[in-house]
Amino acid sequence: MLDAAPIKAYGYELGFDLVQITGAEAFPETERVIKERIAAGLMDGLPWFTSERAEVSCHPDALLPEARSIIALAMSYLSEPPEEPEDDQPRGRISRYAWGEDYHEIIKPKLKQFADWLREYARREAGQELEARLFVDTGRMVDRAVAQRAGIGWYGKNTTILTRGWGSWVFLAEIVTNLPLPADEPLQANCGKCERCLHACPTGALPAPYVLDNRRCISYLTIELRGSIPLELRPLMGNLIFGCDICQEVCPVNQVVEKRLGLRQAERAVEQAGDGKTEAATVRSKQRPQMWLRRRDEFRPRPQVGGVPELIPLLALSEEEFRARFRHTPIWRAKRRGLLRNVCVALGNLGDRRAVPALIQALWDAEALVRGHAAWALGCIGGEEARRALTERLEQEEDPEVRQEILQALTMLDGKN
Ligand code: B12
Ligand code: SF4
Ligand code: SF4
Incomplete structure (x- = not known):
């Protein structure tokens, strides 16, 4: 041997x-x-x-x-x-790996x-x-x-x-x-007796020791999922825009x-x-x-990725800019549309009104996935400007899923008044 x-x-x-x-x-x-x-x-x-x-x-x-x-x-x-950046701009979180x-x-x-x-x-x-x-x-x-x-x-x-x-x-x-x-x-x-991770998971993706429910794991939702993030899980995702480390951090x-x-x-x-x-x-x-x-x-954190990137500029990324910034990094896997979808959810959860103009712009994105999640975020943030933009977009939107998202967002806004 x-x-x-x-x-x-x-x-x-x-x-x-x-x-x-x-x-x-x-x-x-x-x-x-x-x-x-x-x-x-x-x-x-x-x-x-x-x-x-x-x-x-x-x-x-x-x-x-x-x-x-x-x-x-x-x-x-x-x-x-x-x-840790010193400004107070809305920022997302990227998992350590x-x-x-x-x-x-x-x-x-x-x-x-x-x-x-x-x-x-x-x-x-x-x-x-x-x-x-x-x-x-x-x-x-x-x-x-x-x-x-x-x-x-x-x-x-x-x-x-x-x-x-x-x-x-x-x-x-x-x-x-x-x-x-x-x-x-x-x-x-x-x-041993520790169960900290089970209690810390924000989406309940660890229903029992040694059991992970892929459908609820933020890592899956932000990296692997190609379509829409289930509505009920979005508010639980905080500002995580790529992967999740919570059950490891605790x-x-x-x-x-x-x-x-x-x-x-x-x-x-x-x-x-x-x-x-x-x-x-x-x-x-x-x-x-x-x-x-x-x-x-x-x-170590690359300047183009960082661990806590500013969210609003990410919404303006073109395909070319996405490629230039994220090629050879794990973020590449989410593609531009997946990353921007996640950014919209994070902005909706942060509720910062400074994101409204960028989200209104994203309502006109070429990707239906981005438009739908931008609508959701505007519904979360609220305000007259958001309502006007959603109503205007609804008149021209042809994608049934995005129309549904806009209608839901308008209902959310009604609930806020
Ligand atoms: C699919 C996958 C995912 C999916 C699904 C995760 C899952 N449930 O497996 C998603 C996208 C959610 C995911 C997330 C992550 N992933 Co991943 N993923 C994989 C992949 C490709 C397959 C994993 C697999 O086979 N799953 C099937 C399940 C059933 O297997 P299992 O979890 O190992 O199940 C075992 C335990 O449950 C255990 N068990 C069951 N009952 C009991 C009872 C007792 C008492 C004990 C002791 C054990 C035990 O036995 C099972 C079978 O071995 C592997 C790479 C690979 N080729 O293996 C990477 C891998 C597991 N992922 C990895 C990483 C880094 C991550 C993330 C940390 C990324 C992130 N930061 O977002 C998260 C962590 C989430 C978590 N808490 O696990 C690393 C893990 C490194 C490590 N230290 O463990 C791997 C190994 C990739 C790599 N090569 O480095 N991942
Ligand atoms: S993985 Fe870590 S946090 Fe989870 S039970 Fe084990 S020791 Fe505790
Ligand atoms: S990675 Fe996040 S969402 Fe997934 S099991 Fe761990 S804490 Fe829960």
Whole structure:
């Protein structure tokens, strides 16, 4: 069997924060739970997330017939938060994972580089030819189940994987290989009696420990949903315009990690060595200072994204401006129409009258989705100017869904008088 220590050391050198190994056996319990969730409608809204997909993703040998081991990886995206602006402009909030560059673009080349190195290593040390499949997020792999079994972290009740050093602020990835490697043990840790995240979720998307209702999760509503946001959920979304971190922000494990960010290197090394990982832990802690700086650069808030962008100027973004500003960032996924839809909801929730002219302009946007949500926001903010604009738009609006939104907005305004 190949020695895992050099493999782990190389993973840390590449910039991963945790490198663990598990066998390539199936994940029958995960498959059972996923199928149960799909049947209960909890994964509705993600049409690609099917039972058939779950069958493949829970059987590594369906993805690589010769699969023997999985190298599980985690990369932390913790960075210093964006500067708090001093003005009082209405602002939105973007979840932490999206402040910097698109993590898929950062991690995929590292996986490729890892596999190239592994190929050489396997040839040199065992005369074996590497077969491997690389996964991060979008691939048909159950990233969290792999991470849990490999000892990267444990399931929190908010369903995220919590790690010792980085809390849940990590991206997960894996390399499924044909190499026989010594497997690590899962961590013996859990949330205990804590249930903070369940109570903090603003939309009730965590109905029970370890259960997430995709249809109610703001992450889904702001990133994955292509159509209208359900009316009853809009007021619960506050000023979140891309993703949601609330169930992670309230988590005491994450809070401890964030406080520790200022820890000296020596203390961190002692802490790592103390949790039972010997050789790899030593390599890891020696390499950490460099990695820390590099990581912060990749995931630190980009000026064009920021964590708390001004909302009113976002409403005026053209397609070209959207592309120039958000290409190579996670925001790209929402597309212009999705982002502007979310901006309208946030402005409606903030209720700031300074947004009225921009929202009236958005009533004439080329995208029906944006027009409809602008109407809702005007209904929330109210005022004579908003009423006039809605009435005027109604005379020309042909899209039935937008007409419905305008009529509802006018009813909201009637209720305010
Ligand atoms: C679909 C998806 C989403 C959907 C649906 C989420 C969901 N319910 O799974 C939406 C869009 C809502 C979403 C949101 C987010 N996501 Co997402 N998402 C995924 C994706 C593509 C698939 C997840 C999946 O398989 N879900 C199916 C459910 C049933 O699986 P599960 O939650 O793991 O279920 C397990 C637990 O419930 C557990 N369990 C059940 N009962 C019990 C009982 C006990 C006692 C225990 C211990 C465990 C347990 O077993 C189940 C099966 O393993 C993965 C990438 C991937 N390929 O895996 C990323 C992924 C899970 N997402 C990720 C991230 C970062 C996020 C967000 C934080 C983004 C944001 N800031 O907005 C939020 C977090 C929301 C949350 N609280 O989880 C990371 C998670 C990193 C981490 N530390 O866990 C992943 C792994 C992407 C990556 N490669 O880094 N996501
Ligand atoms: S990400 Fe937000 S909406 Fe989704 S479960 Fe967590 S707190 Fe609830
Ligand atoms: S908030 Fe509490 S219950 Fe939720 S994931 Fe963190 S430790 Fe677990």
